[in-house]
Amino acid sequence: xxSGPLLERxxxxxxxxxxxxxxxxxxxxxxxxxSSRFAGGGQEFLDHRHFHHGDDLRAVNWRAYLRLEKxxxxxxxxxxxxxxxxxxxxxxxMNSEGGFKYEYARKLAAxxxxxxxxxxxxxxxxxxxxxxxxxxxxxxxRHRFSPVMEYLSGLPAQGRTNxxxxxxxxxxxxxxxxxxxxxxxxxxxxxxxRPLQYLADFGHELLLAQVWSEEDRTPPWVGDLDLVxxxxxxxxxxxxDESARAQYxxxxxxYAGGLQQVAMRNGGRYVGISSATPIEDIVFGSLVRxxxxx
Amino acid sequence: MYFLNLSLAQxxxxxxxxxxxxxxxxxxxxxxxxxxxxxxxxxxAAEQPPAVHKRKRIQQPLSLILQLxxxxxxxxxxxxxxxxxxLATPHDHVLILDTSAWMSAASGNRTLMDEARDxxxxxxxxxxxxxxxxxxxxxxxxxxxxxxxxxxxxxxxxIAQSTPGATALNLDQALAFARQEQALGSGRPGEIVYVGPxxxxxxxxxxxxPLPKNLRVLETxxxxxxxxxxxxxxxxxxxxPEVWDIYASVRNYGTAPKLLTLALRFxxxxxxxxxxxxxxxxxxEIAFAWRTRAAGSLExxxxxxxxxxxxxxxxxxxxxxxxxxxxxxxxxxxxxRPTVTAIPRVQxxxxxxxxxxxxxxKGLVILxxxxxxxxxxxxxxxxxxxxxxxxxPVRARLEAVPFDHWCSDDPLCAGLRTKDLRLxxxxxxxxxxxxxxxxxVQEGPVIxxxxxxxxxxxxxxxxxxxxxxxxxxxxxxxxxILRWMAPELFRRSAVAAxxxxxxxxxxxxxxxxxxxxxxxxxxxxxxxxxxGHTLRFFSGTPGTVRVLAAERETVYSLTLPELWDSKWGVPxxxxxxxxxxxxxxxxxxxxxQVLALLGGLGLLVEWLLFGRAEGRVRRFPARLAIxxxxxxxxxx
Numbered sequence: 001x002x003s004g005p006l007l008e009r010x011x012x013x014x015x016x017x018x019x020x021x022x023x024x025x026x027x028x029x030x031x032x033x034x035s036s037r038f039a040g041g042g043q044e045f046l047d048h049r050h051f052h053h054g055d056d057l058r059a060v061n062w063r064a065y066l067r068l069e070k071x072x073x074x075x076x077x078x079x080x081x082x083x084x085x086x087x088x089x090x091x092x093x094m095n096s097e098g099g100f101k102y103e104y105a106r107k108l109a110a111x112x113x114x115x116x117x118x119x120x121x122x123x124x125x126x127x128x129x130x131x132x133x134x135x136x137x138x139x140x141x142r143h144r145f146s147p148v149m150e151y152l153s154g155l156p157a158q159g160r161t162n163x164x165x166x167x168x169x170x171x172x173x174x175x176x177x178x179x180x181x182x183x184x185x186x187x188x189x190x191x192x193x194r195p196l197q198y199l200a201d202f203g204h205e206l207l208l209a210q211v212w213s214e215e216d217r218t219p220p221w222v223g224d225l226d227l228v229x230x231x232x233x234x235x236x237x238x239x240x241d242e243s244a245r246a247q248y249x250x251x252x253x254x255y256a257g258g259l260q261q262v263a264m265r266n267g268g269r270y271v272g273i274s275s276a277t278p279i280e281d282i283v284f285g286s287l288v289r290x291x292x293x294x
Numbered sequence: 295m296y297f298l299n300l301s302l303a304q305x306x307x308x309x310x311x312x313x314x315x316x317x318x319x320x321x322x323x324x325x326x327x328x329x330x331x332x333x334x335x336x337x338x339a340a341e342q343p344p345a346v347h348k349r350k351r352i353q354q355p356l357s358l359i360l361q362l363x364x365x366x367x368x369x370x371x372x373x374x375x376x377x378x379x380x381l382a383t384p385h386d387h388v389l390i391l392d393t394s395a396w397m398s399a400a401s402g403n404r405t406l407m408d409e410a411r412d413x414x415x416x417x418x419x420x421x422x423x424x425x426x427x428x429x430x431x432x433x434x435x436x437x438x439x440x441x442x443x444x445x446x447x448x449x450x451x452x453i454a455q456s457t458p459g460a461t462a463l464n465l466d467q468a469l470a471f472a473r474q475e476q477a478l479g480s481g482r483p484g485e486i487v488y489v490g491p492x493x494x495x496x497x498x499x500x501x502x503x504p505l506p507k508n509l510r511v512l513e514t515x516x517x518x519x520x521x522x523x524x525x526x527x528x529x530x531x532x533x534x535p536e537v538w539d540i541y542a543s544v545r546n547y548g549t550a551p552k553l554l555t556l557a558l559r560f561x562x563x564x565x566x567x568x569x570x571x572x573x574x575x576x577x578x579e580i581a582f583a584w585r586t587r588a589a590g591s592l593e594x595x596x597x598x599x600x601x602x603x604x605x606x607x608x609x610x611x612x613x614x615x616x617x618x619x620x621x622x623x624x625x626x627x628x629x630x631r632p633t634v635t636a637i638p639r640v641q642x643x644x645x646x647x648x649x650x651x652x653x654x655x656k657g658l659v660i661l662x663x664x665x666x667x668x669x670x671x672x673x674x675x676x677x678x679x680x681x682x683x684x685x686x687p688v689r690a691r692l693e694a695v696p697f698d699h700w701c702s703d704d705p706l707c708a709g710l711r712t713k714d715l716r717l718x719x720x721x722x723x724x725x726x727x728x729x730x731x732x733x734x735v736q737e738g739p740v741i742x743x744x745x746x747x748x749x750x751x752x753x754x755x756x757x758x759x760x761x762x763x764x765x766x767x768x769x770x771x772x773x774x775i776l777r778w779m780a781p782e783l784f785r786r787s788a789v790a791a792x793x794x795x796x797x798x799x800x801x802x803x804x805x806x807x808x809x810x811x812x813x814x815x816x817x818x819x820x821x822x823x824x825x826g827h828t829l830r831f832f833s834g835t836p837g838t839v840r841v842l843a844a845e846r847e848t849v850y851s852l853t854l855p856e857l858w859d860s861k862w863g864v865p866x867x868x869x870x871x872x873x874x875x876x877x878x879x880x881x882x883x884x885x886x887q888v889l890a891l892l893g894g895l896g897l898l899v900e901w902l903l904f905g906r907a908e909g910r911v912r913r914f915p916a917r918l919a920i921x922x923x924x925x926x927x928x929x930x
Contacts, residue, residue, distance in 0.1 A: 093332040096331060101332075185332060223326075223327065225327055225328075231333075255336070
């Protein structure tokens with residue numbers, strides 16, 4: 001549990017000019033298939049066509065009829081409503097080294113939720129570790145953000161990561177394709193690239209936000225180390241020095257590069273985020289540059 | 295080579311404890327660190343390093359050695375390791391410079407003080423440079439002029455500023471002070487050096503007190519051929535208050551009889567002279583009588599002057615003879631004339647009632663049976679005033695009433711006795727609670743005294759027209775009333791010229807200690823002690839001190855210097871003359887600065903080699919494997 005609010009009010013005000021972007025064209029996802037405050041057609045005029053039997057009389061352009069004595073129907077542009085889903089890693093690995101990384105990930109999730117709510121998107125937020133947890137569905141504007149904050153604040157970090165099982169559950173429960181934002185450290189003992197590939201193959205647009213702490217990428221310790229895995233409690237004893245640290249960082253970067261390749265290969269995006277960077281810099285920097293939001 | 299701050303045992307114990315702690319911390323610091331990490335996938339080693347079989351094996355001995363050596367150097371610096379012999383360490387010396395009154399005596403064409411200053415400076419030059427010296431000025435009081443000081447310029451300046459005082463030397467007190475300062479000082483005790491002729495008073499010197507073993511005496515030569523005034527006492531003659539009895543005491547300190555002349559001058563005019571001979575080492579008292587009512591300065595001169603002229607002259611301020619102006623307003627002045635003129639120092643003026651003027655009544659007045667148009671402005675005695683004019687309300691008028699009694703618990707009624715006294719006619723007054731009812735009949739008070747801004751006494755009857763005129767109590771009653779109204783009139787004055795220092799005075803047996811006041815020239819109270827009927831006070835500087843004890847006032851003119859009684863005999867074995875210090879102090883060198891610097895450098899090198907750039911010492915490089923994308927396994 002957090003003692004204070006996840007995000008400050010001033011930061012939220014800055015987020016209001018942003019929009020979540022996606023790149024893919026999802027077949028059949030035009031016409032308001034998902035819940036929205038606006039039922040029915042769009043508001044913006046698109047074109048005219050001839051009236052046919054069965055058309056809605058309310059859309060007839062009666063002024064044109066009086067002048068031309070022909071029935072024309074006004075057509076409106078319908079805003080696409082793509083489902084936005086967000087998976088937040090709540091495994092023990094996110095909570096290691098004081099839990100700062102986990103708090104950072106929750107803040108990032110909250111910021112993206114707020115951006116979506118402001119633009120009247122509907123976002124499904126679900127935690128996961130070894131299994132897919134019970135999430136929260138939010139939508140309807142910025143005034144619905146308070147339950148999201150409460151939900152994220154009370155979300156504990158526990159369990160070990162199992163991307164394959166989570167992917168299986170996600171695909172089975174969400175047949176509708178859409179934008180999938182995954183906020184995680186992606187530190188699964190098993191390979192997580194294959195589950196991510198499954199998700200892409202099922203038509204989801206992947207947005208991978210890899211959050212790491214500086215200790216994850218560049219361990220500061222040297223000498224005799226007795227290492228304990230935060231999730232499995234497996235132990236490893238070794239000698240660690242500067243050269244080993246460099247090799248470690250190279251290995252980490254290579255792993256992150258693999259994740260980026262998976263995302264890029266499937267038309268998705270990847271953002272590597274250090275928890276040492278202020279959240280505001282990430283949102284208005286890396287996320288904007290990678291066109292996740294704009 | 296030795297330690298200044300620690301003994302060897304203390305040093306070894308401290309070093310052992312600290313080095314043991316350091317080795318333990320070293321081993322603890324090099325032990326394996328437990329760390330929880332998010333994943334082990336990047337840590338997996340292709341080749342596991344062998345588990346450290348001997349965890350407490352010293353892996354970086356150079357680091358440990360550097361730390362231990364640095365610790366040793368720092369401890370040596372704290373212990374203040376010095377090169378040289380221990381005896382050569384700086385000492386704290388106390389230089390006692392005699393500043394008693396006798397030091398202003400001439401010795402040749404210089405004074406004893408000049409000679410003592412020269413010897414003190416000469417001593418300073420012999421003291422090794424690292425040694426510290428405290429300069430103490432000694433007369434009746436011991437006054438430190440400087441703290442323990444190694445700056446010779448400051449010490450020489452303090453020596454130059456030392457001047458003779460007004461009191462005699464209290465050597466015991468000075469030596470005790472020097473010993474105490476050396477004991478409290480931070481350095482090693484050095485010498486206690488006394489510079490002076492060693493003229494002391496018997497009262498202040500104790501022969502049983504042991505002398506310090508480190509005492510050195512630098513004697514100054516003096517000549518004792520001196521005659522001087524010891525004290526002068528002046529008091530009013532018991533037979534005639536206008537005559538002053540003058541007693542002068544002269545002492546011959548020398549070894550030959552002296553023919554002297556004591557000349558007195560009052561107000562600048564010669565008042566008498568007397569020649570006399572004083573035997574060697576003895577005193578002589580000379581008496582004079584001088585008649586005067588006026589105040590003025592009395593100067594006593596001892597001729598011829600000698601090497602120490604300060605005690606050849608004394609000046610006393612004689613007070614005037616007090617008197618009281620009394621005005622009697624009466625149409626029958628002969629009734630009161632015998633009573634008021636019988637009192638000495640009372641200047642009585644008789645006037646008729648018609649001559650009464652309120653503005654002329656600032657002194658004491660007697661109003662005889664009349665009503666004044668305005669009340670008097672000062673103290674007054676009302677005799678049988680008219681009913682409506684009485685300052686104290688009249689309760690009744692009685693005829694042929696017997697006198698009952700006098701009050702018993704007030705000085706106004708002291709000594710009053712009457713028997714079978716009848717009053718032909720009298721008023722009875724309505725007195726206030728604070729009034730003194732001097733005389734009473736059965737129905738109430740007939741003589742009442744009232745204190746206040748102006749003191750008032752009211753008679754309900756005329757004492758000279760009643761049977762009281764035949765009684766002895768009548769003049770005594772008026773005497774008591776005048777003593778109550780003008781106590782300074784009856785004060786006995788004495789003037790004494792003496793020397794500054796401790797003054798002892800005998801008090802009258804009937805004087806209570808609470809009634810005694812000792813005042814300085816400016817009226818400030820001076821501390822004093824009383825034991826039995828002896829009063830003692832101390833005045834360190836010349837000046838005037840007044841002692842008020844009931845009706846007795848003694849003025850001490852403490853202008854004469856306090857001189858010695860005897861010469862201090864320097865015990866055999868005491869070091870004399872200027873010392874010859876071995877200049878071995880220069881061989882004793884402090885090393886703590888160098889040791890501290892080396893210790894700090896050692897720690898810095900150790901940190902540079904093993905702390906900050908730990909990775910440069912690659913004794914056990916870990917070999918890590920970059921996990922392959924496929925088949926990554928978690929090491930355990």
